[in-house]
Amino acid sequence: MKCVQVHPKLAAFVLGGLEPGETSKVQRHLASCSGCRRELEELRKVNRALELAPPPAPPPAYLKGEILSRVRAEEASLSSREESEEPYHLEERGRSARVPRFSRFKELRIILPTMAAAAVVAIVALGVFIGFLREEAPVATIRLVPSPQEATGLKGYWGVAEIRPQPAGNQQVELKLNNFDEPKPNSYYELWFVSGEKRISAGSFTSVGKGETRVLLNVPPEARNYRTLLVTEEQADSATALSQEVALKGEMP
């Protein structure tokens, strides 16, 4: 084996993933090639670093919705306090923990393009973010209707899911739900893209009940051909299988 043949196999060799015959050939080459041994040592450093990597498990899906709900609640609380107080003089009080909501908004907006620049994806990230603000026309609007079990409890209800493509291939889903009941205590809603027996979660959320609930969720490109949308009610502390309790259903046009 020559160096050009060995180099592309070294990562798999370090991982112990080559077939026995291939492993022997690489070992024979390494015995007589100091250049490839140096390369091997560099790749072993990667392996040692991977020992410190956390296990590749995502946090549970409901967490995101819970965090966004708490942000929404804090926002609402802050707004009502600001309306009932004197104007806030930032210069006099300094940068305390209490920051006017519009300042917070601007600061949070700044973070995305800044970190994206560091990650050499500035243009894409900025495009995504500006896209959110611009409220571009959706490529698909799906009407969500209550499933039969829930129909009687949702008077005055209407709901749609608007789907917008994102630069990385993801799809952004904006749910606009009107008079959609709050989930039961210790429960949350989850949006699914379904195809036959397969389903992909678009994330979890809660509802404000009376009035309009607007939620932004994302699904990966793989959900593109999943034509049915389901909103199910899930129990937060359930370790069992997914809920079959469908609250809303929609079909792609």
Added chain:
Amino acid sequence: MTNLIDAGIEAALSKLYDRYSRTVFGVGSNILGDRSLAEELVQEVFLKVWRSSHTFDPSRGSFSTWLYRVTRSVALDLYRKRAHRLRPVPDGDSHMAIIRDSSAGPQEIVDQSWLSWRVSRALEMLDARHREVIELAYFGGLSQREISERTGVPLGTVKTRTASAYKSLRKELAFRDTSRKVIQ
């Protein structure tokens, strides 16, 4: 207008969550050794990001470094408050064994997590196809042929992706900790 602004806030936080929550959760699990505490950590970290976004100064370091500091601070608080709830290290769990050396106190454990954070971020920056082969090979212990059979990707492509992923990780990690002074 208010709806639009609310949508903007949520979109920004949502985007940050999508990009960093796996790292926060993973590193948090390593530090705290408890999944439910790590979930609490994720919530507190992103709420803190939201409440304290004005303290992020891009001239002092990257967003990732700032977020690590937030995570470390919240993890230390949780560690101290709930130390009695920590579980013992499971036998054979190399990740936990490295982080949770018996001689290390909470501060040391948290400090060691910086490399864990960097490795996690390096993995997250791989595209999904490359990350998949590394996860299956390293964490799943599968051979290149088994990965090919599992994913339906040709064996040659699996090898190419593995080599390419290692190249990216090597470049990203660079094996010198020049950022450490920034996070102290």
